[in-house]
Amino acid sequence: MASLEQLVFDNSYARLPPGFAARVAPVPFPDAQVVSVNPAALRLLGLDAEEAARPEFARVFGGATPLPGMEPLAMVYAGHQFGVYVPRLGDGRALLLGEVRAPDGGKWDLHLKGGGPTPFSRGGDGRAVLRSTVREYLAGEALHALGIPTTRALCILGSRTPVYREEVETGAMLVRLAPSHVRFGTFEYFHHTEQPGHVATLADHVIAAHFPHLAGQEGRHARFFAEVVERTAELVARWQAVGFAHGVMNTDNMSILGLTLDYGPYGFLDDFDPGFVCNHSDHQGRYAFDQQPRVALWNLACLGEALLTLITEDEARATLTLFQPTFARHFLARMREKLGLKEARDEDRSLLEDLFALMASSHVDYTRFFRALNRFDSSPGARNDALRDHFLPPEGFDGWAERYRARLEAEGSVDAERHASLDRVNPKYVLRNWVAQQAIARAQEGDFAEVDRVLALVSAPFDEHPGQEAYAASPPAWGRHLVVSCSS
Template identity: 75%
Template sequence: MPSLEQLRFDNTYARLPAGFSVRVLPSPFQDAHLVSVSPQALRLLGLETSEARRPEFVEAFGGLRPLPGMEPMATVYAGHQFGVYVPRLGDGRALLLGEAVTPSGERWEVNLKGSGHTPFSRMGDGRAVLRSTVREYLCSEAMYGLGIPTTRALCIIGGREQVFREEVETGAMLVRLAPSHVRFGTFEYFHYTEQHEHVATLADYVLARHFPHLEGAKDRYARFFAEVVERTAQLVAQWQAVGFAHGVLNTDNMSILGLTLDYGPFGFLDDFEPGFICNHSDDFGRYAFDKQPRIALWNLACLGEALLSLISEEEAQTALQAFSPSFASHFLARMREKLGLRESRPEDRELLETLFAKMADARADYTRFFRRLGRFDTSEGARNELLRDQFLDMEGIDAWAAAYRTRLLAEGSVDAERRLRMDRINPKYVLRNYLAQTAITRAQEGDFREVDRLLEVLSRPFDEQPEHEASAAPPPAWGKHLSVSCSS
């Protein structure tokens, strides 16, 4: 594998017209140090973990001594934030360092978050805090472990610099990777400033890099939009199936590639609560768990509007109309897998909706319920106590279990084989808020071992890992209603 010095960088985004970005040098921390590094993400760049232990690694990725080929820059975009259009946002605390080109020819944009003031910082300081950085770092890699498309987190770089939010906190930087960080809001910026030639330039750039199969097609822009709609439908279905809520689902936080992007406030369901709000700044529940598919469609409509210089209204509407049936199909297919069903039958939707109603009434733990469901015993007379102990309405859950057993037997399901399949789709470990908070508290005290331990656990969320059994527990009383906000 190459050494750090052999890592080759390019920056194709920097070759777009001047209005797309501004060259900005990072503001490195004094006394910068490595908090944690993801070995899996590091391997995307073709680097061994030993390279991250070198001081040159922190200097390069922390902005002190950029590697040859890096061209730090802040990109411009706009976005609808909580439904209100903000005409100019941009990278206010992040920089695109460039694209790491791997020996196999893959390109990974390297993005440094918390790197200091940029022309898009508005009234902000351009910094990030350790608290939010740990959360994004762990969740990015946890989502990858769950098989959900996401930006990746390479490492956390810490420093002693103090940052003021609601209180004084320790600053930190996150190095994240993605094939592209282009957002819905990037297209919106050029559309609403009536720079339609740049809408086309951006679309052509994205197609050449990420949708090469569409290049040259007469209807390439319409097909591009349709593919973004489909990718987004599939992404949100995966979120919903695993019980994940994105707390700031603004158009500037939605990836053109269908990746999970910009982990601000987020949350995995503990109790099954359809109206779960993970962001305490979301006063009206715009981004509540059960509203996320509707909001994703709303955001896609904003993107469609931004592409109207390239596609017709009819083409935009045709693509948008495909979202809801696509989402429903992906979600139901995912939930069949979570229920251990191999076949598609008309009664499956009712079976699932009845279960969700009973789980909501009982506030059953979402992750633990589905993991335990894999142990369901279809033997005549089996009581399945592991299933029943989360419900007060025993009669109701017993009736559902009887219907579920009938459904399983109808397709000849074998308990042992089904359990193996279900354990590969129903995680035992997710990044519950209390787990993240424990790691944050220790990190703020200078102990980063819990961050590394959680990173390892969440990289294998479907494995039993008996030595980490405590991390699969439901939240303690203090962890039930932790407050997570947009401040970072």
């Protein structure tokens, strides 16, 4: 394992022309200390728990003692927020500390959130609060463990420094990792400020670093856009399949690599509700669960417009038509996996849509139902009471269950084999809002053991974790209508 001092930086974004970012020194908390560290993310950098326990770890990642090779900067971007174009956003409370070469040859952005004001803070203090820091820290690992592309979280740095939002809150910092933090809104900024040269420079930078098979080729920009469309469609299909709502799909929160980026008011479905709105600030339901595919396509159209100095309008329009079939293909593939179906058949869509209608009418818990489906008994006449009991009236499930049984029989499905397979597909644990809130409340009292406990659970969501079954339960009464907003 490497030491902090052995981390190798290769800061390609810092080498882009002036105007892509502002160089900013972090403003550390005076009492910053590591309160939780993610072992999996440590390993990505070639570090271990012993290295994280050194006092230098908090000083380095809290911005007090930058390592040689770090070049902290705040990236500029714009974006459509709730459908309205905002011409200049940028990293208002985040800093790209540097890009680290990993032991496997890859590269990771080290991104510090809460490191103080930048030229893009728009009058803000540039700080993060413990509440949102814990939520992002846990969510990145929860989605990664579910097989969903995402930023990762390295550690939380705690502080007693107060931060003022709607009320006085506890300050904190988060260090997150991603191959890139370039967003749709980064391209929008240079397009709408009429800097076509910078649009081309940015596109070629991203292609060289992350789409090297396209570098230098004729037509590379159109092919690049097509791959971004396809990655985004697959990402949203994976969100929908696990019941994840992002909550604030502004174009500045959309990763050019198809990663889940900028966790704010996200939420996993409890009761199945297609119109679930997890963001208290989303009064019109723009980012409701069932609207996510539509919004993703709208955001891609904004990106396509930003690329019109590199591709033709006809190319952009034709590329956008890839989204819906790509999304549908990936979504149906994920849902067949969740149902334990090995073959693709024409009737699969209606089988799935009818199940969703039943689940919605009975307010069936999404994750608990699919976990229970892992033990479906396909024997003729089997009642499957553990599944029937999710529905009101239970008889409503019987007709669908018979269709499902016949479908399994038609492809020769064997219960024991399917049960074992589904245990690796349908999670027992997802990061429900009430679970995250419970961890936040303990952390605000200075006890981070619950954060670490939840991190371990959501990092292995398919395991049983004996003695921890309460975390897989539907929300208690106090946790059913938690308010989560964009405030952070």
